[in-house]
Amino acid sequence: MVNPKAWRVIPRPLLETxxxxxVRHPRVPQILILHGPRGxxxxxxxxKRLYEEWNTGPHVTGYVDFAESTEEYHPIHGHSYPWTSWGNCTPCRLVSLKAQLxxxxxxxxxxxxxxxxxxxxxxxxxxTKWHSPTAVLNKILKNQSDQKLSSRNRKKRLSVSKLWDTAIFRLSASFNENELVDxxxxxxxxxxxxxxxxxxVALNLAKEVISVQQKWRENAIHDLHAKGRFSRSLANSATDWPCLLLELLSFAADANYFQPKLVINNIEVLKKAFIEDNKTVCGSMYHDNLIWRMIALGANERTLPIIxxxxxxxxxxxxxxxFGFPDVFISRE
Known part of the structure; x- marks a missing residue:
């Protein structure tokens, strides 16, 4: 059992510093947890104090408040904050929280x-660092990998990069340029x-690849729920898309030119989210896996600042x- 130890209370000016x-660093080795009593x-x-500054010049800050999905209490829906903690409110749908992020x-x-x-x-x-998109790309190109090919055609099978380029070319032909307005x-x-x-087009294609691969795992996830087991690979599949985006942003971060950062408010809401079917992992597993992969990205490659x-x-x-050891997070209260 953990023996609770009071955290040192940090004055607001010092906390701002x-x-x-x-967040002034393009990439950091750890995520930061800002914890404090409600109110x-x-x-x-x-x-009110930091967000505007964190979106000026090269700085780009994404802000996600998972409590916004709690329609009965959040001010964004015209209500006041609950008297109790968000964790005691009606759980939110995991699919809504995933879409927000x-x-x-x-x-x-x-x-x-x-x-x-x-x-x-x-x-x-x-x-392609973490996924093998060959089968999905073949499917998109109407060239199923299980199709019977002559020995001559089999020798002409395209490499992954060629399949990717071909898919980009074909999808570009039907691309709606209204998506480029912004x-x-x-x-x-x-x-x-x-x-x-x-x-x-490449971003849309990558999302489609991840989506199809997740659908292929739905039966395995259903079996996971039925037997009450845990699978790291299936848990990873649920967070593949946001983690791929985080990795892209982290590698693209460049001092004084493009410095993205991410703030997730009320992260505890994600832990208690519910699912409407057994086609994806539960909220607590999604929560734990997402944080695990954020930690791993920071430790192995360095990640964009995440709070x-x-x-x-x-x-x-x-x-x-x-999550492993006392210094896995930078914790401030």
């Missing part, structure tokens, strides 16, 4: 594309337009034990 020092002004500090990361990716630091090639390289400026050169288009904001005492007294 700590947070600013953390002390954590959200106000982020949104992924949409936020995709917006930042598009900002990176507009600045020219994220290209089709980088998306392909990051995707990327276009007046007097844009034809070469830039081509770069934006190829990168956005988790919470009022749940679990993150101050227990989380560091569940």
């Amino acid at each position: 700590i947070l600013n020092n953390h 002390v002004g954590k959200t106000t500090l982020i949104l 992924e949409n936020c990361l995709e917006v930042m990716i598009r900002r990176g594309i507009k600045l020219g630091v994220i290209s089709s090639h980088q998306i392909f390289t990051t995707l 990327l276009l400026d007046e007097g844009i050169a034809k070469e830039e337009l081509s770069f934006y288009k190829e990168a956005v 988790l904001v919470t009022s749940d005492g679990y993150y101050s007294y227990q989380a560091f034990m569940d």
Whole structure:
């Protein structure tokens, strides 16, 4: 049993300095947890004092508040904050929380594309680092891998990079250029337009690859729920897309040019999220796997600055034990 130890309370001016020092680096080795009792002004500090500054110049900050999905209490829906903790409110749908996170990361990716630091090639390289998209690309190109091919055609099977280029070419032909509206400026050169288009098509293709691979694992996940087991690979499959986006943003980060960062408020809501079917992992498994992979990205490659904001005492007294060792997070209260 953990023996709770009171954290040293940090004055707000000093806390602002700590947070600013953390996010000024393009990449960092650890995620930071900002913890404090409800009502002390954590959200106000982020949104009213720091958020605008963190979105000026080269800085781009994605902000996700998982409590926004709690429609009965969140001010965004015209209600007041609950008297109790968010963890005691009605659980949210995991699919809604996933969409919040992924949409936020995709917006930042598009900002990176507009600045020219994220290209089709980088998306392909990051995707193939952890995934084998050959079967999905064959499916997209109507060239199923299990199709009977003559020995002559079998020798002509395309490499993954060739399949990728072919898929990009075909999808570009039917691409709706309205998706580029937020990327276009007046007097844009034809070469830039081509770069934006190829990168956005590549992003859509990578998302489709991950989505199809997740569908192929649905039966395995259903069996996982039925038998009450755990599978690291299946848990990873649920967080593949947001983690791929995080890795893209981390590698694209460049001091004084493109410095993305991510703030996730009320992270504890994700831990208690519920699923409507057994086609994906449960909320707690998704939560743990997402944080595990954030930790791994920071430790192995360095990650963009990530700040988790919470009022749940679990993150101050227990989380560091569940995730390995006392210094796995930078914790501030």
